[in-house]
Amino acid sequence: MMNKIFKNYILLKVITILALLLPAIAQSSEQDRSKRILVLYSFNQYMMSNRLIEQGIRETLKQRIQNTVELFSEYMERNRFPGEGALQMLHQFYLYKHRNRKFDLIIAVMPPALDFMINNGDDLFPNTPVVFCTVHNREVQKRVLKTNITGVTKSYNFKDSLKAALTLQPKTQSVLVISDASLPHTREMTKFVRQTFEEFESQFELNYISPSTVEELCQNVGRLSRHTIIFYVNSLVKDTNGRNLTPLDGLIEMSKVAKQPIYGVFDTYIGKGIVGGLLSSYKAQGEEAVKTGIRILNGERPENIPVTTKNSNIYMFDWIQLNQYHLSEKRLPTGSTIINKSPSVWEMYKSWIITGVVVVFSESLLIVLLLFQRLIRRKTEKELRKYREHLEDLVKERTEALTESNKELEYAKEKAETANKAKSIFLANMSHELRTPMNAILGFSQLMHHDRTISQGHQEYLSVIQRSGEHLLMLINEVLDMSKIEAGKITLSEKDFDFYKFFDHLENMFRMNADKKSLSLILEKNNDIPQYIRTDEVKLRQVLVNLVANAIKFTQEGSVTIRVQVSESDNESLEKILYFEIEDTGYGISPKELPDIFKPFVQTDSGRQSHEGTGLGLPISQKFIQLMGGDIRVSSALGKGTRFAFDVRIYETTAQHVRNEYNFRRPFSVPPDQTGYKLLIVDDIPDSRMLLVKVLEPYGFKLRVAANGKEAVDIWQDWRPHLIWMDIHMPVMDGNVAIKTIRRMETSGDEKIRTIIIAQTASSFEEEREIIIASGCDDFLKKPYKESDIFELMQKYLGIRFIYEDMETEETMYPMKDRKIELTRESFSGISKDLLKKLKNAAIVAIMEEVKGLIEKIRDTHPELAHLFTDMANDFDYEKIVHIIEKYTD
Numbered sequence: 001m002m003n004k005i006f007k008n009y010i011l012l013k014v015i016t017i018l019a020l021l022l023p024a025i026a027q028s029s030e031q032d033r034s035k036r037i038l039v040l041y042s043f044n045q046y047m048m049s050n051r052l053i054e055q056g057i058r059e060t061l062k063q064r065i066q067n068t069v070e071l072f073s074e075y076m077e078r079n080r081f082p083g084e085g086a087l088q089m090l091h092q093f094y095l096y097k098h099r100n101r102k103f104d105l106i107i108a109v110m111p112p113a114l115d116f117m118i119n120n121g122d123d124l125f126p127n128t129p130v131v132f133c134t135v136h137n138r139e140v141q142k143r144v145l146k147t148n149i150t151g152v153t154k155s156y157n158f159k160d161s162l163k164a165a166l167t168l169q170p171k172t173q174s175v176l177v178i179s180d181a182s183l184p185h186t187r188e189m190t191k192f193v194r195q196t197f198e199e200f201e202s203q204f205e206l207n208y209i210s211p212s213t214v215e216e217l218c219q220n221v222g223r224l225s226r227h228t229i230i231f232y233v234n235s236l237v238k239d240t241n242g243r244n245l246t247p248l249d250g251l252i253e254m255s256k257v258a259k260q261p262i263y264g265v266f267d268t269y270i271g272k273g274i275v276g277g278l279l280s281s282y283k284a285q286g287e288e289a290v291k292t293g294i295r296i297l298n299g300e301r302p303e304n305i306p307v308t309t310k311n312s313n314i315y316m317f318d319w320i321q322l323n324q325y326h327l328s329e330k331r332l333p334t335g336s337t338i339i340n341k342s343p344s345v346w347e348m349y350k351s352w353i354i355t356g357v358v359v360v361f362s363e364s365l366l367i368v369l370l371l372f373q374r375l376i377r378r379k380t381e382k383e384l385r386k387y388r389e390h391l392e393d394l395v396k397e398r399t400e401a402l403t404e405s406n407k408e409l410e411y412a413k414e415k416a417e418t419a420n421k422a423k424s425i426f427l428a429n430m431s432h433e434l435r436t437p438m439n440a441i442l443g444f445s446q447l448m449h450h451d452r453t454i455s456q457g458h459q460e461y462l463s464v465i466q467r468s469g470e471h472l473l474m475l476i477n478e479v480l481d482m483s484k485i486e487a488g489k490i491t492l493s494e495k496d497f498d499f500y501k502f503f504d505h506l507e508n509m510f511r512m513n514a515d516k517k518s519l520s521l522i523l524e525k526n527n528d529i530p531q532y533i534r535t536d537e538v539k540l541r542q543v544l545v546n547l548v549a550n551a552i553k554f555t556q557e558g559s560v561t562i563r564v565q566v567s568e569s570d571n572e573s574l575e576k577i578l579y580f581e582i583e584d585t586g587y588g589i590s591p592k593e594l595p596d597i598f599k600p601f602v603q604t605d606s607g608r609q610s611h612e613g614t615g616l617g618l619p620i621s622q623k624f625i626q627l628m629g630g631d632i633r634v635s636s637a638l639g640k641g642t643r644f645a646f647d648v649r650i651y652e653t654t655a656q657h658v659r660n661e662y663n664f665r666r667p668f669s670v671p672p673d674q675t676g677y678k679l680l681i682v683d684d685i686p687d688s689r690m691l692l693v694k695v696l697e698p699y700g701f702k703l704r705v706a707a708n709g710k711e712a713v714d715i716w717q718d719w720r721p722h723l724i725w726m727d728i729h730m731p732v733m734d735g736n737v738a739i740k741t742i743r744r745m746e747t748s749g750d751e752k753i754r755t756i757i758i759a760q761t762a763s764s765f766e767e768e769r770e771i772i773i774a775s776g777c778d779d780f781l782k783k784p785y786k787e788s789d790i791f792e793l794m795q796k797y798l799g800i801r802f803i804y805e806d807m808e809t810e811e812t813m814y815p816m817k818d819r820k821i822e823l824t825r826e827s828f829s830g831i832s833k834d835l836l837k838k839l840k841n842a843a844i845v846a847i848m849e850e851v852k853g854l855i856e857k858i859r860d861t862h863p864e865l866a867h868l869f870t871d872m873a874n875d876f877d878y879e880k881i882v883h884i885i886e887k888y889t890d
Contacts (some may be wrong), residue, residue: 034068035297037061037290038103038125041075042112048248048268049282050075053109053134056286064294072103078112091120093846098124105293108132108151111139118143129302133289134282137309138188147303152288154280156189156265157313158196161277162231164315165263168275168327171227174205178217178254179233180247181210186234193233213238217250218257230254230262232274248272261325267316271339275327276317284312342455352441352465359437437687441465441784492536492627496653499533503564506544510562513552520559529566530576530652539624540648544580546617547644551584558585558641566650574652577630583643589636597634598622621646667699667791667802674800675700678719682712682735683727683760688783692725695790699802709738716742721755723798725781728761728772735759736775743776756797760785825888827865831858833889839869840885843878851878 039057041050054073061069076090106121106128108114114132121130132140132151140153166172179193180186190210197206211217214237221230232254234247245253248268255262255273264274267281288308296302315333319341322329329338448454507523514521551560563581589597600619625632629649636642679701683689689705696703704719706712710733712724724742728735739757746754759772760781769780779793794800828836835857842850851873859866872880 034070035065035104036070036072036102037105037107037293038072038074038098039107040109040113040117041073042110043075043079044077045073045075047246049134049266050109052267052282053286053289056283057107057290060287060290060294064291065297076112076116087116087120089845090116091124094124096848103128105296106130107289107293110134114143114149114151117149118146121146121148129293129296131289131293131296131302133285140307145307150292150302150305150307152285152292152308152310152312154285154312155309156192156280157278157311158193158231158233158265159199160313161263161265161279162197162200164277164333165229165231165261165275167333168331169227169229169261172204172229173227174207174225175200175229175231176220176224177206177208177231177233178220178235179208179210180236182212182236186236189233211235211237214245214250214253215240217254221254221258221260224258224260226260228260230258230260232262232264232269261321261327267314270316270318273321274318275321275325276315276336278313278333279316281312281314281316284314288312340455355437355441356465359441493538494534494536496532496534497537498531498655499529500531502537502541506541506548507562509545510548510552510560513549514560517552517556519552519555519557522559522561524561524563526565529564529578530650532653532655533576533578534651534653535578535628535648536624539628543621543624543646544582546621547582550617551582551586551642551644555584555586555641560584576650576652577647578650579645579647581643581645583641585641588638588640588642589634590638594634594636598632669803670699670701670800671803676702677723677798677800678702678704678721680704680706680712680715680719680721680724682706682709682724682730682738684708684730685727688727692790695787709733709735709741712738713741713745716755717745720753722753723756723758723794726757726759726777728759735761736772739772739775739777758793758797823865823884823888827862828889830861836885836889840882843873843881843885846878848873851881 039054041047041053043050045051058071061071074094078086081089103125106117106125108117108130109132114130114135117125117130117132121128127148130146130149130151132149134154135151137153137155140151162175175197177193177197179190181190190208194208200206209220211220217235217237224230232251235250235254236247237245237250239245251262251264251269251273258273261275262273263277264270265277265280267279267283270276270279288310292305292308295305315336317332317336317338319329319338321327322338332338503525507521511521548560548562561581561583563583565579567577567579598618600616622632625646625648630647632644632646634642634644679696681689681692681696681703682705683692684707689707693703693705704715704721706715708730709726712726713733715721716724726735726739733741739759742755742757757777758779758781759775759777760783761772772780778797781789781793791802795802835854839851839854842854852870855866855869855873869881872878
């Protein structure tokens with residue numbers, strides 16, 4: 001009996017201890033759970049203010065909370081779906097979507113979200129504390145807040161912002177204030193601005209406008225006087241199509257025409273066209289709101305935390321705008337934040353500038369050497385003529401000395417031929433030495449252009465480097481072309497091409513240059529010109545670029561006119577005559593200079609005054625035109641302009657063999673089954689090897705490199721690459737010998753897969769191309785090359801199907817489980833417009849059962865599309881369904 005009583009006593013103690021421990025265990029489990037925060041935005045996710053608020057929230061959470069925090073976002077889109085009906089739908093939608101999810105904190109952004117939580121919070125998220133932000137103190141005072149609601153108010157400091165502007169521009173005579181007065185909240189802000197600026201009315205003229213259209217806004221800004229500044233608060237205007245623009249859109253349009261500095265009040269405006277000011281910071285609002293939320297998460301009750309009225313305004317200025325209007329950085333308020341300030345050009349591009357100086361010096365040295373060689377050649381030719389004349393006299397006077405004279409003549413001829421051969425060798429070497437660094441300069445500048453992390457300013461610096469490099473390459477090519485013309489080694493390289501696209505491409509380039517000088521570019525092209533023709537496209541382009549560029553360069557006002565027409569040839573073949581005229585209203589050429597304009601290294605007075613060019617453009621153009629079976633003529637009058645006219649022979653052809661070279665799309669990736677290709681890069685110059693590696697590395701190919709032909713042969717024996725990029729001029733073993741060695745080993749080794757070999761060289765002579773092709777390579781790549789040349793050759797010989805940047809983007813490729821579906825307008829063919837309209841309307845109001853029922857109606861005929869929509873509906877992503885239907889069917 002006593003044992004039984006003792007056992008019951010022990011059992012009762014155990015039960016009591018467990019009852020005491022269970023709440024502690026549950027509380028510990030609750031504390032270990034990660035915190036969940038819901039951020040409720042009043043408007044859509046694409047607003048810059050929402051992005052800045054979320055940035056401030058995330059950065060503060062990362063700094064101040066060690067435990068895991070799950071951050072959820074909801075966008076009420078009150079600008080898109082106003083009215084009480086939309087609020088009721090949101091209530092039902094959130095009630096269903098978050099029925100099984102408990103939040104520890106809700107952050108309400110802007111007044112509509114705060115009102116929604118005041119009216120619906122107890123039903124949707126009972127007992128969940130709420131912190132609001134981006135709500136003005138006046139708005140808070142109008143509302144009755146519940147005990148579980150606190151927050152952070154925002155404020156505006158128009159006065160100090162204007163004072164900062166006047167400090168930067170003390171000579172200001174008038175201020176134009178742009179503030180919308182069409183809506184209640186913007187009308188109230190306009191009234192507040194007027195009250196704030198009353199004390200400045202005695203210092204300068206104050207003008208207020210509230211335009212309704214973007215044209216009215218831009219016209220008012222365009223009429224401002226010199227000593228005027230613009231104070232932009234907001235402007236809800238419409239565009240030419242009647243579409244409502246946001247205040248940020250209005251600012252961007254206004255900044256395009258404004259000639260005076262613009263100051264603002266919100267940090268969303270910085271970097272979009274304003275100089276700056278004491279800006280209301282949305283990012284700071286997000287930071288302060290989440291700091292209050294962290295206090296709540298740490299155990300404080302919301303009713304014990306008063307509404308925070310801390311000033312969240314920050315002095316912020318745009319360095320680009322300061323420099324544009326020559327405003328001194330020293331006048332800025334202490335502690336100002338400056339964006340877009342970049343290091344000096346010298347610090348960033350010191351190595352590139354040094355390289356450019358070296359290249360320019362080398363090019364100048366080359367020109368001097370070529371001029372010196374030309375003088376030697378002329379002297380040699382003069383000596384040769386002297387010998388010939390002397391020989392004629394000797395034939396008449398001393399027949400017996402004929403044999404000796406012939407020997408002297410032969411000796412002089414050999415000297416001339418030796419000098420000419422030495423010149424060719426020199427030019428070939430100089431071409432290689434100059435084009436090799438140019439390949440690196442232009443190649444790496446192209447690669448850096450693709451880096452989206454580089455700022456717009458740095459992109460402009462890269463464009464300057466690339467344009468300067470291309471200009472330098474053009475000067476080198478002109479000198480080399482002239483030398484090849486004199487040596488009789490220039491030949492035609494005819495091919496079929498689309499003349500319409502060729503001409504449109506040149507027109508775009510010419511129009512940009514003409515617009516920079518405010519010149520009218522007039523094009524007169526006959527409709528009977530065939531679209532597909534065959535001639536030397538490269539030489540025709542160079543002729544047109546030389547002539548039109550000269551016309552624009554030597555015309556300060558007026559116009560440049562390009563006329564093109566075609567006429568039939570005398571014979572019955574497809575041969576035609578293409579006739580061009582380039583006429584300008586520029587300086588003109590004096591009659592005494594006209595006979596010499598086609599002589600090498602000769603420039604007109606206007607050409608010498610411009611300090612540009614080599615004096616080789618017109619002589620080369622004349623030789624190219626003559627090579628293409630035509631001739632060039634010129635007429636000019638001083639002070640009235642110049643007209644060049646030329647004709648070339650062409651052949652009408654078809655589109656069968658025409659390649660589109662004017663719309664290059666950079667590949668984004670390759671299919672996974674094509675990343676296994678093995679590529680060998682052979683080049684003795686490290687920069688050239690690195691350039692090809694950087695171009696090909698992002699696509700997942702297997703890459704190896706070699707510094708000479710011997711290393712390439714050794715790697716080929718062990719690795720068997722699919723394709724070799726083979727440089728020709730290398731030490732130890734050059735490219736030609738390496739190519740022949742590999743081809744010989746393939747023949748004797750019973751190879752099942754023949755390695756593709758593409759030669760690359762910096763030489764500009766066509767004779768070397770024939771030698772390289774004869775050695776056994778499959779194709780030829782001339783340095784400097786473009787990325788498009790690399791990808792086209794790999795597609796041609798390896799059959800690689802590149803995926804381009806506009807083939808797989810968020811707009812066209814959509815995830816469907818473990819793969820993606822590509823959508824086009826054809827994807828919706830066969831589905832009735834009425835069914836799509838019903839599906840769109842059901843998705844807009846988020847009626848789940850109706851959406852799924854309508855999706856089932858298209859499953860039999862369009863299973864992949866139905867599967868995609870079902871995945872989106874299951875994730876409650878109804879907005880994406882509406883977006884897809886509008887994009888591909890409306």
